[in-house]
Each structure stands twice: as C-alpha cells, then as structure tokens.
Amino acid sequence: MNKPLRRIAIFCGLLVLTLLLRDNWLQYLKSDSLKEDPKNRRVTIARYATPRGDIIVDGNPITGSVESSKTGLNDLKYKRTYKNGAMWAPVTGYASQAFGATQLESIDDGILTGNDDRLFFRKTLDMITGKEQQGGNVVTTLNGAAQKAAFEGLKKQGGKGAVVALEPSTGKILALASYPSYDPSSFAGNSDDDAAAWKKLQKKYDPNDPMLNRALRETYPPGSTFKVVTAAAALENGKYTSADQKTDSPLPWVMPGTTTQLKNEGNIPCKDAPMRVALQYSCNTVFGKIGSDLGNDKMLEEAKKFGFDTEQFTPVRATASVFSDDMNQSQTALSSIGQYNTAATPLQMAMVASAVANDGKLMKPYMVDELESNLDPIAKTEPEELSRPLSAENAQILQDMMETVVEKGTGTNAKIDGVKVGGKTGTAQHGVENSENPYAWFISYVKQSDGSSPVAVAVVVEDESANRDDISGGGLAAPIAKNVMEAVINSRK
C-alpha cells in the first residue's frame, strides 16, 4: 500500500504547490494592477486618507482639504475643497469622494496623496517620525491675474466660451478658462447633497454642459483665425515672399471644380490684395485661393506643424484639432479659411498665435511646472520644442501682418498702449445653412519693445443670445483677449 501512499503524498504536495504558484501570480505579478484598479475601493480610501497635497498657482494653493463629517460609515477621512472652484475647474478638474477624480487631480493623484514612488523616502520618514502622511504639491504654470481676467471676461459676456493663454517662449499655460463652469467643491463629498449637485451639472439636466472643459476638449470651426495658418503655408512654401507682394486673387472668385463663388464679408478691397491687406480685411477669396493653389497636402503639412490632428497632453489631454486630408480643391479652399471640416480647440489656436509670436518656434504647451514635496522639488517640467512651423524671417513677416490687423484692421479692440499687439479675428459660421449663431474668435499676442513676447492668447465665444450682427471676433472676443494680455503684462512688472 505504500507506493500509492507516496504518490498521494506527491499529489497533495502538488496541490499546495499549485496554490503557492497561484498566490505568487495573484500577489506578485498581478498585485500592481489589482492595487491600482480604480474600482478597488482602496484607491479611493487612500486618496482621502491623509490631507491631499495642493494645486498651486502663483505660490498660493487653490485647493485645500478638510476632515469629512464623521457621520455614518464614511471610510474617507478627508474631503477636497477648492478656492474659486468654478474659475479653476478647467485646470484642477475635480476629486470627489463619490465621483472619482479627473484632470490634474487624477493625473497627479499619486503625488497629491503621497503614495507616488517618488515620495517613498518622505513617506518612510513620516512613518518613522510618526507624522501623518502628507501629499506633495502640484505647482502650475498658471497666472492668477490672467485667469481671473479670462474667466471674468467670459462671465460678463454671458455666453459659452473659452480662453487659453500661453507664454510663447516656453509653452507655459497662463490661463485656461471655460464658461459656464462648475464648482468642484459642490460635489466633493459623498452625501446626498453632493449627489444632487452632481446630477444637476450633467449635460442631461443642464444643456449648457458646464462640466465640459471647452478650452481643451471642445473643437470649434476656427473661421478666419485659421487664415494665419494659411498665410504661414503661403510663406513657407514660397508662394508669396512678402506681406506686401500683390497676390493673384481675382474677384469674384469661383472655387475650382464648382460654380460657386466664394464670398467676402461686405464690400472689401480684396482683388489681388497683398496678404497684409487681405489679413487686415479678412479676405476669404485671397486665402481660399491660396489654400486651393497650395493644395490639400501642403496645407495639411503646415497645419500639422502647428499641432493639428494630434492630441496634446498638457498633461491634461486636449482633443486633437482637425484639418482633413483627401479634400478636393474647393473643400481645401473652404478649409483654409477655417470652415468645412476644419475644427480647433482654443488651445490649438493659442498655439498658432504663440508659434508666430515666438519667431516660428512652437513650444509644447504645459501647465504643471513642478511637483514638490514639502518645498523640495521632485520633478520639474522643462520647456520642449514641439515643431517649427515657420522660419524666423517668415514669422516676422506674419507678425507684421498680424500687427496691422490690430493697428488698423478688424482687431483694433485689442490695442494696448506701450506694446505691439498682433492678432486675428474670426467669425465662424456653424449649423445647417449657417442657421446658428456664429462663433466669435480672437487670437493675439503681445510683443514688447525688447522683442520678447510674454503672452499669446486665444478666445472663443459662442453667444446664442447676442444679436447676430454684433458677433464678430473683434467685438466680442478681442476685449477679453486684451484684458488677459494686460493682466499678464501688469503681473510681470
């Protein structure tokens, strides 16, 4: 009987071995993915177990943490608070006990909770000294005054809209506003009140969709502001070599392959107009023809250099802006004046203005300057060149043209004393047969006397309540852009 007994002994040993192997698979190989599974309640518990680190603007926190109410079975010790939550929501996102976290609150969750591996030393030290674990801080690139000017401007306007301001030389995001917005404090807990506040903000119950981050996640037809990209393509491809060279632009102009005339807004001097004049008056015919002549491929190549057709990570994800390929000549013409399929996020158009202002060099936009723990830096973001859509000479030609637009063209509302401002207005049609109110766009930048450019900005306003005639980039969007630029200049003094 002993031979089968020995075999059974081996069999029992194999059973235990199988369990050991399974356990190694579960607790070693799969450990991390199970531990970090967002549905694993422990992730949420850890997120609120200690006071969360803060998100910092201009050296001051715009977030906070308070102890949750001790009623009932709340296993989450701390709750997030926000200062001026609605204004900063497009930057911070939210961290809610009941509804999870998004944007910076989610991307840098490890730093904010203190569980990130980079904080291991600090955490261990706290454990040994018996101090409560404290999360690290996220220091942003934002400028409080510019953000305030942007948000207040949109709020005064009353319609939906967004503003993005960048520092052209580095790509730092200075302002990132979206309106209407929401206060993430209102649903940061997990009570019934929080649930009610959350529900009210959903698109289903609020058609204005306040939780949409319009600055990064919504694309709009850019309208005439896209003519800057078209002008850049013309210069870069050598079609025209100066701002004042006469263009080959018949008026009226019938789009190739169609019998449709491309119209201009009003009776403006567009026939054979040089690009400076064409940009000043916003001639559809001139830039439509440039796009059509260059062709889809060259236009697409230039648009891509400006960042179109790619998602941007700031590190918060921004939707990819669109410039289509496989278009015929008339579609390319329409696309080149920012209509047809062309669509851009406010961030994208700010990038366009910023690249021109930075002498043709496009910097990667970012909003997290530094991760720090107890004032010790853990990681710092270095400015990074994304691409070079323009040569320095061509960029200066384009700057010259855009400065004319503000000096005596459609963008005079953005003039600022003492500095040079370059800009471009846009009024993009949308809806079937243009039935809906157009979007008012304005993109601009500031050039100081020493040649440096502290800020480039893009503003879009979609105002359904305004009188249709009133909507033009210069009327609605330019004043907001001006205030944002002034705020940046004043804060640098």
Next chain:
Amino acid sequence: MSSTTNSPTHHTSTIGAIGAPSRRNTELALLVFAVVIPVFAYANVGLAIDDQVPAGLLSYGLGLGLLAGVAHLGVRKFAPYADPLLLPLATLLNGLGLVCIWRLDQSKLLQSLPNFVTAAPRQLLYTALGIALFVVVLIFLKDHRVLQRYTYISMFGALVLLILPLVPGLGANIYGAKIWIRVPGLGSLQPGEFAKIVLAVFFAGYLMVKRDALALASRRFMGLYLPRGRDLGPILVVWGISILILVFETDLGTSLLFFGMFVIMLYVATERTSWIVFGLLMSSAGAVGVASFEPHVKMRVQAWLDPMKEYTLSQQGVLGHSEQAMQALWAFGSGGTLGTGWGQGHSDLIKFAANSDFILATFGEELGLAGIMAILLVYGLIVERGVRTALAARDPFGKLLAIGLSGAFALQVFVVAGGVMGLIPLTGMTMPFMAYGGSSVLANWALIAILIRISDTARRPAPAPASNPDAEMTQVVRPS
C-alpha cells in the same frame, strides 16, 4: 527522525520503533511558538487599530496557552508516541484564525451589517470545545482499529448527516448553499464537516475488506486495469451521492471533497491507477453536467470566469450576484508581497463571510504573499504529517483512515484557498482551523485527534519480544 524514515533499500513500512523517542518535549517547545506567535499578532492588531496593546491580551494569551497546555498534556498521557508536529501546527492556525476574527470584529463596516455578531469570543469558545473534543477522542479512542467495527453504522451516520440540511424545518439555506442545519439554542451547524470524518471511517472499513476483490478481479485494457462491472458499484454509488449533494445542497466543495476522498482511498486500497482515471472522468463529467444546468452552481462558475462582471452586476443591484470574489482578489492584490500589516488592510470590504469563507483574503492583504505562503506551507505540513502517519501505520485500516483524512484535509484546503484566490470556482467551505465556525473547528480538532491516535499506535514501540520464552523459535511477523 531517521528511525521513522523508510530507506529506499527496504520496502516495508514498518518502523524500527524500538527505543523511538516520544518527541513530547519537541512538541512542547513547538507549542510555545504556536502560542507566542498569535499573541504577538494580537498585540500587533491592537497597536495598529487603537495604538494600544489590546486589553484582552493577557487573558487571550493565557487562554490559548492553557488550551494548548491541556491538549499537550492529553497527548502526553494518552498518546505519548504521537507525531509531534500535528498539535503545534493546528494550534498555530487556530490561534492566528482567532486573531484575524478579532481583527475583523473591530471593523466598523462589518459592525454595521445587519447580521453582525462579535465572533471572536464565540470562536474562542468553539476552540475550547474543540480541544475538549480532541482530548475526549484521545481518552476514549484507545485504538483506532475499534472504529473498524462501526463501518456500516458510519455509512448510515454519514448519510444522515448529509441529508440533515435537506430536512424541512431543520435545514437552512444560507446564501444559496444548503449545507447548514439550525439547532435551536445552538445556532447553525454544518453537518458536512463531521460527515467528512465519519465517511472516511466507512470508506476505510469497507475498502479494507473489499480491496482484494476490487484490485485483482479486473481485465487489462489499453494499459489500464478495468474493474468488473459489479465492482464499479461502490464508486458509482458514492459518485451518485456527491452529485446529489451538489444538486440538492448546491455545494460544489463538499461534493468534490467526498468524491475526491473516496477516489484517493480507493486508489490506495487497490493500487490501481485506473481508479484515478475513472475518478477524474466521473468527477469532471459530474461537475460539468451539474454546472451547466443548476443555476446556483452555474452562477458560481460564471463569477469565477469573470469576477469583474459579477462585481459590476452586484454593484448595479442585480439580485443574486456577489461582489465577494472580486473584493477578495483586490484584497490579495493590495496586500502585495509583504502585506499592509495586521489591522491596516481593508478586507472588510468583502463584507459577508469575511471572517469565515474568505478569511484567507484578510491574511493575504495584511500579511501579504509572504504570510500566505507560510500559512499554505503550514497546511501542507499538516497534510504531509498525515500522509507520513499513513505510511507508518501498521494496519491497512489505519493506513486507509489516515490517508483518507489527510487527503480530505488537503482537498479542503485546496478547494477553499483556490476558490478565494480565484483558481477554481468558489465553494461554501471554510479554511480548516482559521475560519470562524463551530462545526469546522470541532470537526477538525477531532480529525487531528484521530491522526494523532493513529500516529501514536504506529510509532509506539512494539512490545519487547524478549519476554516471550518462545522468542528464539518464533519468527515475529509484523503486518505491512
């Protein structure tokens, strides 16, 4: 240990037992560890949860020490040559289980559940009863061969125990599995835990008598010895019974356990590999067959295949789905290699049965991979000591009983731990010694008592032959 090891050169299982040391002092020394480790664990939980050494530390330590001492004295007096490892290993697991149950008692989340009871004091009581039963078995079961007389009574008893949960008014359906009976004043009992032992007695007695017929009367076919049709009877009957258990009590674990135990014992008794093949074929056929139409079993299989979907369904409030399986996996994963430390995990998220069927998940989260491996090895050691006892036993009945009990123990550990870790579908069984539950603790202490009794008989020195005047002319033949 060399005296108990069979050298490969001679193939007898007899032990050169003359003058074998009793190893009682080894047992005592190991028992000290088995008591001290849980006491430290208990202090650790208190420090982690309340920042202070728990008030009950002294009484818990003394209590566990006293119980271990009583058990040790029982063994010393009534089974002096018993295996020295079994008692300390069981005490260690029991003690750690108590600490874990106490730790889960402190969870506010579990306290808020409607059927919460403070489980640790009860479990301590069950442990005391279990040790008492252990000593009683040692006192009254002077020789395990006595059990052989009760072969057919055991069969009857086992059947009664298995059928009890189905008796209307007595049985209780707790979360889908009908394996409990409700005894007024006593609470719920799981007769299946006791049936495991009684059935092992029956199988051992029955197979000892029938083994020759089962082994020899067979035809050879494709390298396998096929049993005669009429010899297939018993295995068919046991198979049928386990299928019935599965269908009527919807308990996959018990069913697998009984059938597996029978196949192991049949194989040992007959030395015919064909029984293993038949056993595997029949159990898989049975399991697949039942799982495909019995809704409760089917659901458990689906929950095993896709625990995340099961979790999502339960979160959506779909009736009959449970988040437990996924919560247990998260608990294990969150523990990682070294665990969070006692009292610092969140395994209470498993909620229902966190301290019984799922107790291993708490160990997994708080003691980590290292802790679980240690615990599994302790279980493995118990099983291997049981198998060694079977090897050492001098009578076939003792061999069969010891291998049956150890095999069942091993299968139970595999089925429960494998279920909780998502290796196989979950079953309604509990981790021996560690999980909360009176039936389980009592039955397993009785199981260890029987193994200790068999090992005592096996290791006891043979009566000195020199006193027999005929010694020189008579050859002593020892049963193999």
